Amino acid sequence: MAKAAGVVTAGVLIIGDEILSGRTQDTNLGDIARRLAVHGVDLAEARTVPDETAEIIAALNALRARYDYVITTGGIGPTHDDITADAVAEAFGVALYEHPDILAAMQARWGGEVNAARRRMARIPEGGELVKNPVQGPPGFLIGNVFVLAGVPAIMRGMLEDVGWRLNGGATVISRTVLVEGSGEGEIAAPLEAVAKAHKAMSLGSYPFFGPQGYGSNLVLRGRDADEVEAATAELIAALTAAGIARITRVEA
Known part of the structure; x- marks a missing residue:
């Protein structure tokens, strides 16, 4: 590829x-x-x-x-x-x-x-x-x-x-994390997929966690265009909220 x-x-x-x-x-x-x-x-x-x-x-x-x-x-x-x-x-x-x-x-x-x-x-x-x-x-x-x-x-x-x-590198990758607590991947899959399809130049991934304090997922957005990363992060939070997911925290990096 x-x-x-x-x-x-x-x-x-x-x-x-x-x-x-x-x-x-x-x-x-x-x-x-x-x-x-x-x-x-x-x-x-x-x-x-x-x-x-x-x-x-x-x-x-x-x-x-x-x-x-x-x-x-x-x-x-x-x-x-x-x-x-x-x-x-x-x-x-x-x-x-x-x-x-x-x-x-x-x-x-x-x-x-x-x-x-x-x-x-x-x-x-x-x-x-x-x-x-x-x-x-x-x-x-x-x-x-x-x-x-x-x-x-x-x-x-x-x-x-x-x-x-x-190293002769390219533009650095910007990363943002949306922390979702108390919801499984089955609940966040559709909102995450919709935002991923709208921003194909970016990488969006779900990383679930389980422990004594509860469960949830870190939704990580990565891209090289700062404006697009910010827009996608806002769209994801809005889509999760519209899906009835309440415990959402935005993490800057």
């Missing part, structure tokens, strides 16, 4: 057997999505693949051909199963080399000769650029439209600081 004019998109590739096994819970996707949104980039797709070269290459080539940017997380450490750099280099058809700045930083940190395992983290593909790591350890890298970042959440978030300024 073709993207709308002026919309900048990204895909995320999460790499690691530990994610697929359930042993480690991914938290990076949410952080990346929020950071991309600030820069006017829509996260359009996320995939998770194992530590297998062929799987990484196939997913990466599909994502980088389809979206403006790709961010990968995981698999750039010192152990034998950290194969992301190798797979990315193979996907781009280039060789890996030990970046002198990374080696120098390693030698300064650990002193003397850097062992073979650590030297693995100094390799980046030919033509790549470094992505700073302000937390600890070696940096990530950028090649083509692909940012290769660490999988450790704190380190990944640090690397994201050096990603944002490189």
Whole structure:
């Protein structure tokens, strides 16, 4: 499906057997999505693949051909199963080399000769650029439209600081929430659908909640035109009210 004019998109590739096994819970996707949104980039797709070269290459080539940017997380450490750099280099058809700045930083940190395992983290593909790591350890890298970042959440978030300024984003998305309490989705479906059909350039979604304090739904309206977002929000509140729904609260973001 073709993207709308002026919309900048990204895909995320999460790499690691530990994610697929359930042993480690991914938290990076949410952080990346929020950071991309600030820069006017829509996260359009996320995939998770194992530590297998062929799987990484196939997913990466599909994502980088389809979206403006790709961010990968995981698999750039010192152990034998950290194969992301190798797979990315193979996907781009280039060789890996030990970046002198990374080696120098390693030698300064650990002193003397850097062992073979650590030297693995100094390799980046030919033509790549470094992505700073302000937390600890070696940096990530950028090649083509692909940012290769660490999988450790704190380190990944640090690397994201050096990603944002490189993005040529579109208009940022404006979000409004209409909180409906004490009504189920069956009651709000018709008003929500009517407003969604009237504003096809926007995204409208219903996110129900249940708990000790009651139940209801957060109705989220998202769009790039501020005036349209405001108009749609007002229309939705009016339609809900006309449907007999009384407990409605407008939330600005």
